[in-house]
Amino acid sequence: MDAPFDPTLADIETRNLLFDTAPERSAELEIVLENIDFRLAADRPAFHLEATAIMGRGLVVFTPRTMRQIWLIGFMAWQCMHEQSGFIVGFLIQGRPYDLAAPDAGDAGAEAAGRIVRLGAALRTLREAQDERESDWPSDVPVPPIPPAELDEEDQAAYELACFALSFVMLHESWHALARIAGHDYAGREEELACDSYAAHLLLDRVGDYAKSKAYTPDQTESVSAKRAIGVFLGLVLMLESTEIGLREPTEDHPAWTERMRAILAIIEGTTADENGSFWVFATSMMLSRLRRDDIEVGIVPYDSARQLFYLVLDKFERG
Numbered sequence: 001m002d003a004p005f006d007p008t009l010a011d012i013e014t015r016n017l018l019f020d021t022a023p024e025r026s027a028e029l030e031i032v033l034e035n036i037d038f039r040l041a042a043d044r045p046a047f048h049l050e051a052t053a054i055m056g057r058g059l060v061v062f063t064p065r066t067m068r069q070i071w072l073i074g075f076m077a078w079q080c081m082h083e084q085s086g087f088i089v090g091f092l093i094q095g096r097p098y099d100l101a102a103p104d105a106g107d108a109g110a111e112a113a114g115r116i117v118r119l120g121a122a123l124r125t126l127r128e129a130q131d132e133r134e135s136d137w138p139s140d141v142p143v144p145p146i147p148p149a150e151l152d153e154e155d156q157a158a159y160e161l162a163c164f165a166l167s168f169v170m171l172h173e174s175w176h177a178l179a180r181i182a183g184h185d186y187a188g189r190e191e192e193l194a195c196d197s198y199a200a201h202l203l204l205d206r207v208g209d210y211a212k213s214k215a216y217t218p219d220q221t222e223s224v225s226a227k228r229a230i231g232v233f234l235g236l237v238l239m240l241e242s243t244e245i246g247l248r249e250p251t252e253d254h255p256a257w258t259e260r261m262r263a264i265l266a267i268i269e270g271t272t273a274d275e276n277g278s279f280w281v282f283a284t285s286m287m288l289s290r291l292r293r294d295d296i297e298v299g300i301v302p303y304d305s306a307r308q309l310f311y312l313v314l315d316k317f318e319r320g
Contacts, residue, residue, distance in 0.1 A: 010062070014038040014170055021167040021231070022203050024210040036060060036177045038170070043132055047242040049169060051176035058177030060170065065132050069123060070169075071144045073241045074162025076119045077234055077286055078154065083109035083116060084285035088306055092276065097302040098288075098309060115140075116289060120241075127242065164203065164231020165238055171199035172235070189255045193263055200232045200267045207271065222274070229268045229279045236261055237286060248320050258318045280306035287313045296320065 011033075018029050036058035041048065047069055049062045086108045091098050099105065118138065125135040137143055142155055151159055175195040179186075187194075207228060211221035240257055250256045272279050284306050291298055296316060303309035 010038040010040045014060075017163060017167055018170065021164050021228075022206075022210075024206045024213065025202055028202065032171075032174050032178070035181060036174055038062075040064065045128055045130060047127060047238075049173055051173040051180070053177055053180030056181060058174070058181050060173045060177055065126065067166075068132075068137075068144060069126060069242055070166050070238055071159075071162050072119060072123050072126065072138075072141065073238055074165060074234060075141050075155070075158045076116055076123070076241070077161065077237060077282075078158035079112045079116045079119065080289035081282050081285045082112035084288045085281050088281055088284055088288075088309065089276075092303070092306065092309075097300045098298065099300045100298070101300075113289070113292070116293070120293065123241065160227065161231050161234055164228055165234035168199045168203060168232050168235030169238060171202055172196060175199065186253075188253045189250060192254050193260065196236070196260055196264055197267065199235070200264055203228050203232055204267060204271050222272075222277070225271050226277055226279045229271055230282050232264060232268065233261075233279070233283050233286075236264060240290070248318060256318075258314065261314065275305035275307040277306075280310055284310040284313060287317060291317060294320075 015033055018033070019026060022029065038060045039062075041061045041063050043063050043065050045065075048066050049060070051058065051060045053059065087098065087100060087105065096102075119141070122136065122138050126132065126137075129135045142151060142159075172195040175198040176186075176191070179191065204225070207225045208221065211224055214220075216224065236257070239260075248256055248258065250259065268279065274280075287310065288298065291313065294317075298313070298316065301309060301312055303312060
């Protein structure tokens, strides 16, 4: 992405993304895409993904640098899973509290933790540099866009989750654009929550229809549902990792990040029955890694499921 591509290509890329991540909602997506243009804007610092309406048509605008940040955050999130999941599952199997200071805890996640610190530094440089060429892309992260066939198994997993996260934020912005087309004034916090809800429901509610069309087994259906739920969760993590606005306290226009997360979790709860399933392990790993990077002490935390540990960790993050 060193040179801007044809801005109208963003329409094609977005269409492909949305139909790939929620093919069972094709009829609804067609209506959205008929009314909204997606355009690539000139590069600049920060994370830019905005929606408006001009002369009755919706417009969603983003920068090449924003797309690179999304991919990099997706790769970081996968490393967070490597950093923490062994501890989460291991302590749970042994019936012990989460306690990284335990004598036998070891340093299984140390390598991944080191990579996360390095990738986080690269993300900040990418976000803040006046010229993207001033930032160094990590040598162990594939440079987007890259054909999935060229990715190894680990990078493929991170890529797929990043795609679902990107789909979530594109649908979030689409709801903003649809509201502007309808002539509604921006409704601040209420609208942000409505956008999150719209995107999450569209990606999650009809997974069963998709699975049926593919003749999936119950286990395969659960896997698809968990992957999409992780993608939706990661869609909010993008905001957590790309800005300091509204993390623990609401702003004039945005709810606190934790309020948005709890609203999304209320939707996800209806799609996953396994309290120790991959969604809860991934989400908990992400939050534990974030607490470590924020120098927030976790300490000894008794828990009976990955789901319970997640909410305990979210409480710690919320209190800061």
